[in-house]
Amino acid sequence: MQFDRRHILITGASGGIGSALAHALAAEKASLLLHGRNAQALTALADECRQLGAGNVQTCIADLTTAEGRGALVSHVQRDFLRLDTLINNAGISRFQLFNQQTPGQIEQLLASNINAPVLLTHALITSLLETQGEPPVILNIGSAFGAIGFPGYSTYCASKGALRLFTEALAREYSDTALRVQYLAPRATRTRINSDRANAMTAATGSSIDSPECVAQAALQLLRSGHAQAAIGWPEKLLVRLNGLRPELISRVLRKQLAKIKTFANQPDTGA
Ligand SMILES: NC(=O)c1ccc[n+]([C@@H]2O[C@H](COP(=O)([O-])OP(=O)(O)OC[C@H]3O[C@@H](n4cnc5c(N)ncnc54)[C@H](OP(=O)(O)O)[C@@H]3O)[C@@H](O)[C@H]2O)c1
Numbered sequence: 001m002q003f004d005r006r007h008i009l010i011t012g013a014s015g016g017i018g019s020a021l022a023h024a025l026a027a028e029k030a031s032l033l034l035h036g037r038n039a040q041a042l043t044a045l046a047d048e049c050r051q052l053g054a055g056n057v058q059t060c061i062a063d064l065t066t067a068e069g070r071g072a073l074v075s076h077v078q079r080d081f082l083r084l085d086t087l088i089n090n091a092g093i094s095r096f097q098l099f100n101q102q103t104p105g106q107i108e109q110l111l112a113s114n115i116n117a118p119v120l121l122t123h124a125l126i127t128s129l130l131e132t133q134g135e136p137p138v139i140l141n142i143g144s145a146f147g148a149i150g151f152p153g154y155s156t157y158c159a160s161k162g163a164l165r166l167f168t169e170a171l172a173r174e175y176s177d178t179a180l181r182v183q184y185l186a187p188r189a190t191r192t193r194i195n196s197d198r199a200n201a202m203t204a205a206t207g208s209s210i211d212s213p214e215c216v217a218q219a220a221l222q223l224l225r226s227g228h229a230q231a232a233i234g235w236p237e238k239l240l241v242r243l244n245g246l247r248p249e250l251i252s253r254v255l256r257k258q259l260a261k262i263k264t265f266a267n268q269p270d271t272g273a
Contacts, residue, residue, distance in 0.1 A: 001135075003030040009087050029053050034049070086224075089164075148186065153262055184230040206262065219231060
């Protein structure tokens with residue numbers, strides 16, 4: 001894939017993984033539409049991307065959980081960005097909390113952000129992507145290892161990422177007779193502000209690794225270059241995902257042994273993620 005010919009929309013570009021993706025694609029001279037909700041962070045990121053050698057760099061502020069926000073982003077693409085060939089659905093939120101301690105509003109907000117928003121944004125942009133001239137169109141959805149392993153304390157997040165994983169797979173198969181490629185990347189825990197202190201403490205206490213956002217960005221570029229349907233990051237997570245598909249009871253047994261530890265971190269009714 002020649003990134004310098006690509007016109008790429010990154011949602012959630014103002015976040016940890018989104019910014020690292022923007023930097024990595026800018027260094028490859030791609031043209032970028034950087035989306036987020038924080039105008040100041042996006043302006044600074046756009047300047048950095050221009051300095052790194054990106055082609056055309058634009059920004060768009062929009063809340064993707066609202067029809068108005070998605071409409072504003074789609075209008076920006078059609079009016080100003082013109083030649084979208086790559087959509088990276090990266091924006092998302094997380095919540096590490098016992099299910100019965102989450103409020104209905106928090107559950108709705110998470111599902112609206114992590115599954116409704118990318119599905120509806122993809123729906124609004126897919127015709128433009130299919131009709132794009134030049135580079136073959138690509139949609140890359142940023143999922144999670146928790147999209148394939150149900151993990152205690154992350155029930156709603158797992159539901160959203162599992163849905164995104166199957167959405168990606170179905171869409172890829174539905175459009176496999178066109179030039180459109182639909183891909184899915186499953187990072188494991190990554191050092192960004194999406195994870196609360198207690199989520200990070202639980203990750204450390206259970207002996208799991210934490211990647212840098214730059215490592216995730218490089219994996220995303222590798223996946224885009226490869227054209228493969230999906231990729232996961234890190235061992236033993238890749239193995240655990242496979243094992244969970246084949247013998248879920250084995251993973252249930254492992255997680256049952258860690259449950260008390262996980263619950264000491266999850267069992268805190270605060271308002272953070
Ligand atoms: N970090 C991890 O451990 C990890 C692991 C696996 C997968 N992931 C996935 O990676 C993706 C990026 O996460 P991250 O770690 O980079 O988190 P992050 O630093 O918190 O960034 C999240 C981004 O999404 C944006 N966003 C959230 N809700 C939005 C909404 N309603 N409308 C528009 N934008 C919204 C945020 O905008 P604001 O800046 O305005 O808040 C921010 O730009 C997410 O899909 C996440 O689930 C992360």
